[in-house]
Amino acid sequence: MAKGIPTRSEDYAQWYIELVKQADLAENSDVRGCMVIKPYGYSIWEKMQQALDKMFKDTGHVNAYFPLFVPKSMFEAEEKNAEGFAKECALVTHYRLKNDPDRKGKLIVDPNAKLEEELVVRPTSEAIIWSTYKKWIQSYRDLPILINQWANVVRWEMRTRLFLRTAEFLWQEGHTAHATKDEAIKETEQMLEVYAAFAEEFMALPVIKGRKSENERFPGALDTYCIEAMMQDGKALQAGTSHFLGQNFAKAFDVKFSNKEGKLEEVWGTSWGVSTRLIGALIMAHSDDDGLIIPPKLAPIHVVIVPVFRSDDEFARVSEKAEAIAKDLRKQGFSVKYDNRDTQKPGFKFAEWELKGVPVRIAIGPRDLDNGTVEVARRDTKEKQVMKMEDINTAVPALLDTIQQNIYNRALSFRTDMTTKVDSFEEFKKVLNDKGGFISAHWDGTAETEQKIKEETKATIRCIPLDAKEEAGVCIYSGKPSSKRVLFAMAY
């Protein structure tokens, strides 16, 4: 067990917070609700960006950048969206400070520098983007517009948690405009598939694809699709959303185009996003009481080499081998760290790199030099094996693949175990209370019932799975007829 970190069973929430800090991913900043993402944490984000950005480009999207500030009148143009975010908006009201005449060296807000119109710090960018699209779109020939932006947004949350919910966070937001409803819906679905593929292939995180109920829908959207993941404490986490906006924003910002028949039509829209919250998901889904477990495809460091030695002479001989191994692996495209610090003992380094979740560790000492071997340890299972040096170049890449796959399989079987079908409200409450996880149950489809269940149990409908099969049943709460099961859970 890692030093200074409680185990998951002792205190899951605290385990998470401490792990984030001790593994050097992020820390609380001097600004309330905002975090500092440290280099090691940021490099995981960079890996995610890299993979996602390629997937976006491969599906025809391009990147652009829109302003951080949104004039209040522009922000409120799409009423539902504005209303939904109103409670958590930060505002810029002044543009100048001045010296405080009463306290030397201090600054006060210059009352003469009040803005004519307040600026909203974007909680999301639909408003500014659609007001821009209006200028870009006249004809069907201007469509579709397929733009993504990597940006920060601010949502003034009352309670924050590193990565999972902070006042400012990093994300990407795609905003597309289309000539037809069908095309926009296809885009919404396509991006959901992209997110699901990213989660499963790169994060080794199995996700449920589904649609949100009316209560949970993005304000301003006609339909919200999502991917939902299961964390080790049995709580669900929304890992990404893709929204079909209909013509809501086109109406609000008067974005019309001439179709082939020369008739004016309103543009159809989508938006979709994932955020640094994914790092929280990654940690909570895979890591253990010894520290992080990072899937190889997102690990900033794939392999760490730890030397074991007594004398300077031994250190030199071990280093020579270690550098050669590192060089060969790097040639294959792997990120390799040779931890040649002579200020820390091997045992310390083992623990430290385990805390940081490096998938594979190679230890090499005098004994190995004599035998032509190394000790290879894998982070996910903590198994060690002695390996011939000449096998490293083929065995380590294979091992990384195995680890990626194993982490996924483990998360998948956990989720399967943590998904329970229930057919009565009594059973529902019992499972929720004793076991947690996803609960698959019939629901009458009304917002009222969902609200009642939430009030009584704190569980919400995470999604209506896309692959839910038609099955006649009755709502566990109201007893009214239902045609398919939905997934309930306690959620982050």
Added chain:
RNA sequence: CGGGGCGUAGCGCAGUCCGGUAGCGCACCUGGUUUGGGACCAGGGGGCCGCAGGUUCGAAUCCUGCCGCCCCGACCA
């Protein structure tokens, strides 16, 4: 916004009840011995005790005001 807690070395804390001029662990620096699972010994450096005012011969400690942070709740796409 309600309830609770906390601000003392880089981090974690004791000292506050009962006032006497600041201490422990980790980290850090130096030297030595160590090095295949979180080393050990010796020496050393580091503090507007959150801020401001008051009481007192004397305040980390008592009083007043302020600021900040954390936890629980409400809130949360």
